[in-house]
Amino acid sequence: MTAVDQNVLSAISQGEHNDPFSVLGPHEEGRNLVVRTFQPQVEAVSVVDRNDAVLADMTLVYPGLFEATISTDIGYRLRLSAGGNTDTIDDPYRFPSPLGDIDRYLLGEGTHLRLYEKLGARSIELDGVVGVHFAVWAPNAQRVSLVGPFNEWDGRRHVMRAHPDNGVWDIFIPGLVPGELYKFEIKGSNGDVLPLKSDPFGRRFEPPPGNASIVPDNRSMNWEDKDWLASRAQLSSLDAPMSIYEVHLGSWCQSPENQHWMSYKQLADELVPYVKEMGYTHIEVLPITEHPFDGSWGYQPIGMYAPTWRFGTPHDFKVFVDQCHREGISVILDWVPAHFPRDTHGLGEFDGTHLYEHADPRQGAHSDWGTLIFNYGRKEVVNYLLANALFWLEEFHIDVLRVDAVASMLYLDYSREHDQWIPNEHGGNQNLEVVEFLKQMNTLVHSHGGMTIAEESTSWPMVSRPVYLGGLGFTYKWNMGWMNDTLNFFKEEPIHRRFHQGELNFSLTYAFSENFVLPLSHDEVVHGKGSMLTRMPGDAWQQFANLRLFYTFMYGHPGKKLMFMGCEFGQRREWNFESALDWALLDDPQHAGIQRLVRDLNQLYQMTPALYERDCEAEGFEWIDCTDNEHSVIAFIRRAKVIEDCVVIVCNFTPMVHEQYRIGVPGPGTYQERLNSDSSSYAGSGVGNPGGVMAEAICSHGQSHSLSLTLPPLAALVLQAKPAAS
Structure with a gap:
C-alpha cells in the first residue's frame, strides 16, 4: 500500500484539501483497491460488502483518517463503530458525478435553461443506491463543503468535488432523505471560511430564525389542468378579457384555527372560489418566492426557486395553482429579478x-x-434568472410573470446622483445588459406558453412590443401614468374638477402606444396613502359614490384591469400586511354595494366584447365628448371587432343630477343601461334611466343620433343599444 503524504492527510483532516476525491474513496493500486475515509467522529471503521460481511478492518493512518486495501470494488460499504454502537453507510466518495458531459458543457457556457434539474438538491438513485445529489456554482472558492445535522455541520466531512471547467461543485450523499437541513460551507479565494450559505437553487427553506435549505421531496403532482394548458394561448391573447385580483396571501384572510396565515390548501378552498364568484379572470400573488423578512412582502427574495414556507410546501402551492386552473382562473406570479x-x-x-x-x-x-443588484453582464447569472423564469412555468404551471421594478433595472442612473452611476459603453444611462436579458426572458416565456407584464413607470419605448420589432418583448405594461393622473383627478373636490379634466383625458393620447394594464395595486394603499375609499373626497356618501364612479370609469377605459384585494369592497383603512382584510365591513350596505358593483362590472366586462377585444387598438375607442368641463361630464364609445357591437359610457363627476343631458350616439335603437353605478342595488341613490332611452335622429357630437339622458350624481352609465324593431 502506497503511503499518502502526511501533508495531504493533514489537509484532509483540517478541511484544507480542495480535491478530496483524489484521496478519499476507492483508488486502484495494482490489482487491488485502496479505500480511504475521513470519519473523525468514530473509533473504528470496517469495509463490508453488500451482505455486511467484513472485507477489511481499516487502519487509522492519521487522526480521523482510515485506510484499507480490498481485492475488488463490489459496491463496498463502511461500518462505523463508536461508543459500542455501529452504523453502516455507503461511502459518498465512491460515487461518480451524475453531471454528464453535456450538462457540464452547458453549465460552463451559461446556456443550461433547466439548471434547476442539475443544481441544488435532488433525490436520485445512483449505482443502485438512493440518496441526494447536491451541486452548487462557486467558481472562485478554494473549497466547498456540504454541511447539516447529518454530519454535525462539520465542513471537513463532506467536501465536494470541483469541476474547474464550469465552477460547479457537487457530491452525492447516499441514504440522505427529503426533509434534511443543509447549507454550504465555502472557503473563499483568500482562504477565509465564509458564513454558511443557503442553496441558491433550494426548493424549500426552514422558518426563521433558521435559514437552512431543506432537501425537497420528489412527490409527484397529479395535475388536472391539461385542458387548461392546451387552451392557454387563446386565453392569453390580447383580445381576451383580463381582470386581475392582486393578493398578498398572508393577509387576505386569516386561518380561523390560529389567527395566522392561511395555507396554500386553505387558500385553494376559499380564495379561489371567491375570485371566481367575483368574476376575476386572473389571480396575481405578491411574490411567494422565499424571503427572510415579512415586511418586504416578498419583494426581496432570497430563495428564487422556493415557494415560501409560510403557507405550506411546494406541493401545496401546486395544488393551489391547479385549483385556480380548474376554476378557469389564470395565475400571475410577481417575479423579482431586479x-x-x-x-x-x-x-x-x-x-x-x-x-x-x-x-x-x-x-x-x-x-x-x-439590496444588491444582479450582474446581468455575467452569463451564469443571466442563466440563473432565465432558468428561474422557466422553472415557475414548467414546475408550477404559472401562466404569467409580472416583472417587478423594471424601471430600476433599465436605467443605470435610477435613483442615483450624477456621481453614483457608470454610463454604458455609449455614454448613456440605459442598461444595455438588462435590455438583452429582458428580451431573452420574454422570448423564452412566450415560447413556453406564458405571458409577461412589466411594472415599468417611465416612457421607455416599446416595452410591450415584440423583440423582432425592436421592443423589449413584454406582453403588457402597467399604465402607471393612467393610475397617477386618474387618482389625482378624483382626489379633487367635484367643484374643482372642471379645472382638472385634462388629467382625466390625457391617458387617451397614449393609451395604444403599449399594451396596457390599468393597475390599482397594493402600492396605492400603503405608506400613508390611505385606502381607495379614503382617497375619495367628500362625506361618506360622496366617497362611496366617487369610488363606484371611479371603478366604472376604469372598466370602461381601454386596458386590462387590476385591483388589489380589499379595494373591491371599499376597505376603509390602509392595507397592513400583518392583519387580515376587514371582511366584517360587508355587513354595511355601502361596502356590500361596492363589492356587488365590482362583481357586476367583472361580469359585464367578460360578457361584452366591446369592453375588452380592442383594448390595444385605437379603433376600439372613440370620444363622444371630452370637452364639457363646466358640467364635468365625459362620454365615449368602446367598440368590439364587429364595429357595430359597441357600448356608450357616460360619466358625471359632480354630485349634481343632470336632467335632459344630450349626447350623440352612433346609431338608432333603445339604449338600455347595462350598468348604472348609482343603482340602489349598489347603495346608490337610484337615479337613472329605467327602461332605456330611445335614440332620436338629432345630430349631436358628430353622431347621427342622440340621447336625452338623466345623469345620476357622481356616477357612470354603461349603455348599449337594443336595435329598433323593423
Missing part, C-alpha cells in the same frame, strides 16, 4: 467574491432598498 437582500446566508459575495452582483456599488447596490 435585486436581492444582503443577508449573509444569501447570494451576496457567495463564494467570497461578487459572484451574483456587481463589485462596484455604483452598479451593484440599490441605496433606496438596501
Whole structure:
C-alpha cells in the first residue's frame, strides 16, 4: 500500500484539501483497491460488502483518517463503530458525478435553461443506491463543503468535488432523505471560511430564525389542468378579457384555527372560489418566492426557486395553482429579478467574491432598498434568472410573470446622483445588459406558453412590443401614468374638477402606444396613502359614490384591469400586511354595494366584447365628448371587432343630477343601461334611466343620433343599444 503524504492527510483532516476525491474513496493500486475515509467522529471503521460481511478492518493512518486495501470494488460499504454502537453507510466518495458531459458543457457556457434539474438538491438513485445529489456554482472558492445535522455541520466531512471547467461543485450523499437541513460551507479565494450559505437553487427553506435549505421531496403532482394548458394561448391573447385580483396571501384572510396565515390548501378552498364568484379572470400573488423578512412582502427574495414556507410546501402551492386552473382562473406570479437582500446566508459575495452582483456599488447596490443588484453582464447569472423564469412555468404551471421594478433595472442612473452611476459603453444611462436579458426572458416565456407584464413607470419605448420589432418583448405594461393622473383627478373636490379634466383625458393620447394594464395595486394603499375609499373626497356618501364612479370609469377605459384585494369592497383603512382584510365591513350596505358593483362590472366586462377585444387598438375607442368641463361630464364609445357591437359610457363627476343631458350616439335603437353605478342595488341613490332611452335622429357630437339622458350624481352609465324593431 502506497503511503499518502502526511501533508495531504493533514489537509484532509483540517478541511484544507480542495480535491478530496483524489484521496478519499476507492483508488486502484495494482490489482487491488485502496479505500480511504475521513470519519473523525468514530473509533473504528470496517469495509463490508453488500451482505455486511467484513472485507477489511481499516487502519487509522492519521487522526480521523482510515485506510484499507480490498481485492475488488463490489459496491463496498463502511461500518462505523463508536461508543459500542455501529452504523453502516455507503461511502459518498465512491460515487461518480451524475453531471454528464453535456450538462457540464452547458453549465460552463451559461446556456443550461433547466439548471434547476442539475443544481441544488435532488433525490436520485445512483449505482443502485438512493440518496441526494447536491451541486452548487462557486467558481472562485478554494473549497466547498456540504454541511447539516447529518454530519454535525462539520465542513471537513463532506467536501465536494470541483469541476474547474464550469465552477460547479457537487457530491452525492447516499441514504440522505427529503426533509434534511443543509447549507454550504465555502472557503473563499483568500482562504477565509465564509458564513454558511443557503442553496441558491433550494426548493424549500426552514422558518426563521433558521435559514437552512431543506432537501425537497420528489412527490409527484397529479395535475388536472391539461385542458387548461392546451387552451392557454387563446386565453392569453390580447383580445381576451383580463381582470386581475392582486393578493398578498398572508393577509387576505386569516386561518380561523390560529389567527395566522392561511395555507396554500386553505387558500385553494376559499380564495379561489371567491375570485371566481367575483368574476376575476386572473389571480396575481405578491411574490411567494422565499424571503427572510415579512415586511418586504416578498419583494426581496432570497430563495428564487422556493415557494415560501409560510403557507405550506411546494406541493401545496401546486395544488393551489391547479385549483385556480380548474376554476378557469389564470395565475400571475410577481417575479423579482431586479435585486436581492444582503443577508449573509444569501447570494451576496457567495463564494467570497461578487459572484451574483456587481463589485462596484455604483452598479451593484440599490441605496433606496438596501439590496444588491444582479450582474446581468455575467452569463451564469443571466442563466440563473432565465432558468428561474422557466422553472415557475414548467414546475408550477404559472401562466404569467409580472416583472417587478423594471424601471430600476433599465436605467443605470435610477435613483442615483450624477456621481453614483457608470454610463454604458455609449455614454448613456440605459442598461444595455438588462435590455438583452429582458428580451431573452420574454422570448423564452412566450415560447413556453406564458405571458409577461412589466411594472415599468417611465416612457421607455416599446416595452410591450415584440423583440423582432425592436421592443423589449413584454406582453403588457402597467399604465402607471393612467393610475397617477386618474387618482389625482378624483382626489379633487367635484367643484374643482372642471379645472382638472385634462388629467382625466390625457391617458387617451397614449393609451395604444403599449399594451396596457390599468393597475390599482397594493402600492396605492400603503405608506400613508390611505385606502381607495379614503382617497375619495367628500362625506361618506360622496366617497362611496366617487369610488363606484371611479371603478366604472376604469372598466370602461381601454386596458386590462387590476385591483388589489380589499379595494373591491371599499376597505376603509390602509392595507397592513400583518392583519387580515376587514371582511366584517360587508355587513354595511355601502361596502356590500361596492363589492356587488365590482362583481357586476367583472361580469359585464367578460360578457361584452366591446369592453375588452380592442383594448390595444385605437379603433376600439372613440370620444363622444371630452370637452364639457363646466358640467364635468365625459362620454365615449368602446367598440368590439364587429364595429357595430359597441357600448356608450357616460360619466358625471359632480354630485349634481343632470336632467335632459344630450349626447350623440352612433346609431338608432333603445339604449338600455347595462350598468348604472348609482343603482340602489349598489347603495346608490337610484337615479337613472329605467327602461332605456330611445335614440332620436338629432345630430349631436358628430353622431347621427342622440340621447336625452338623466345623469345620476357622481356616477357612470354603461349603455348599449337594443336595435329598433323593423
